[in-house]
């Protein structure tokens with residue numbers, strides 16, 4: 001905490017929206033683990049910072065007219081060790097004529113630069129039978145389809161990953177709901193102490209708490225939502241219609257003027273892809289509200 005930070009006079013600045021990014025508890029949880037004593041301390045200080053902001057707004061006579069939204073960019077899992085991807089790809093790796101590597105991989109994305117279809121299928125085959133590998137994604141069999149072009153894979157579209165620079169294969173580390181070192185559930189097969197980036201529900205689901213004059217009071221809203229919905233919602237509150245190019249939906253059910261959350265129709269769905277030999281299956285669980293569909297988690301089965 002830096003006392004006096006908000007005492008700086010800024011008379012000419014009167015923004016409609018202020019984004020305040022606080023690096024904790026993220027930094028502390030990545031470094032020390034989910035539920036570590038220092039993470040609890042970080043949460044304590046974070047709470048005090050929010051209190052300080054509200055006190056300032058109150059002193060300025062602005063608290064009653066300000067909506068405050070609090071969210072995080074991800075959830076958290078304890079990491080239990082990553083698949084050795086270099087070793088897994090080694091049989092397929094070689095140096096191309098120009099001296100560069102044939103296969104480039106990072107963060108679960110695998111790019112076979114010569115585009116050899118047989119190699120891509122073989123890599124998928126190996127991933128599917130490797131413990132620690134979770135959902136495997138490839139390009140959609142047909143656009144918008146949940147099935148990937150390679151049997152037993154989900155399509156990139158399920159994870160909103162179908163883009164012009166996408167590699168041919170993407171995989172998520174596998175996850176469990178087992179408790180970590182400090183008793184909080186959620187582990188994933190990744191390197192380092194703790195983090196995110198998988199399709200585990202513990203990584204995907206994050207908090208969204210909001211209070212203010214335009215919001216329902218004391219309501220718990222179970223309608224699915226995502227951080228991608230924040231921008232159109234904030235624009236809506238300023239009377240600005242989101243452009244068609246913008247992703248996300250307006251979270252009307254959270255707004256005071258919006259519908260009762262219980263009246264919003266939520267549809268849940270599961271898409272299961274399995275390999276013919278039964279060695280691997282992956283299921284993607286999604287939920288939808290209106291036109292928006294959200295990936296809730298994926299789960300794999302191996303005999």
Ligand SMILES: [Zn+2]
Nearest residue numbers: 026027030074
């Ligand atoms: Zn983080």
